[in-house]
Amino acid sequence: MSGQNSDPMGELKRRAAEEAAAMVQDGMAVGLGTGSTAALMIDALGRRWADGLRFVGIPTSERSAEQARALGITLVDFSTHAQLDLAIDGADEVERGSLDLIKGLGGALLREKIVAAAARRFVVIVDEGKLVDHLGSRSPVPVEVTPFGWESTARQLGELGARVALRIKRDGELFVTDGGNLILDCTFGPIEDPRALEAAIGDIVGVIESGLFVHRTSEVIVAGRQGLTRLVAA
Numbered sequence: 001m002s003g004q005n006s007d008p009m010g011e012l013k014r015r016a017a018e019e020a021a022a023m024v025q026d027g028m029a030v031g032l033g034t035g036s037t038a039a040l041m042i043d044a045l046g047r048r049w050a051d052g053l054r055f056v057g058i059p060t061s062e063r064s065a066e067q068a069r070a071l072g073i074t075l076v077d078f079s080t081h082a083q084l085d086l087a088i089d090g091a092d093e094v095e096r097g098s099l100d101l102i103k104g105l106g107g108a109l110l111r112e113k114i115v116a117a118a119a120r121r122f123v124v125i126v127d128e129g130k131l132v133d134h135l136g137s138r139s140p141v142p143v144e145v146t147p148f149g150w151e152s153t154a155r156q157l158g159e160l161g162a163r164v165a166l167r168i169k170r171d172g173e174l175f176v177t178d179g180g181n182l183i184l185d186c187t188f189g190p191i192e193d194p195r196a197l198e199a200a201i202g203d204i205v206g207v208i209e210s211g212l213f214v215h216r217t218s219e220v221i222v223a224g225r226q227g228l229t230r231l232v233a234a
């Protein structure tokens, strides 16, 4: 079988990633997301870099930093670039209409949220399977917590109505974030008011950040069977 059309959705995601990468212009400071979709975008940026485009990147994970470095992309940090022109990332769920997100199934939510908050424009790339009517319909909300007292933090998250699971890797080891913290995956079911839930989670001592991204998205590029669609925040 020819490999060319064997993964049509993969090919569409690659096109969506290229479309997002095409938004980067010479001289920009760009947030580089994390995950399989963001990796396609970083690859596309690597090709543009090889063609002569020059920009600086702030990666949202050690994984993305390693990938970008291997492509020769110049990486900087917030000490020289406290504000970014653009950040591009994937997501685990995108709510139709609001374009609010759940992120963090890859464990990079804290740096991703800091980078998104520092960016003038935050562009998200997903396949159509990630679109939902209500956040929480399919994905848990990942919450990054301090290792000290995580059991107490988990209990309080449970009191908000979540089923809480400490994230464990396939090999049975604890999942530890780039910042040395733990992830509690909190299943709430469909979330009526993401803003209120984000605030309530953030109020719990021991919580560092949640994977709810509310009112942060500028645009979503969706790879679907009918092609690419661009959704813009109202």
Ligand SMILES: O=C[C@H](O)[C@H](O)[C@H](O)COP(=O)(O)O
Pocket: 033, 034, 035, 036, 037, 038, 089, 090, 091, 092, 102, 103, 104, 105, 106, 107, 108, 109, 112
């Ligand atoms: O922590 C991981 C990130 O939030 C990812 O952007 C998210 O999980 C989506 O990843 P993927 O593109 O691999 O589905």
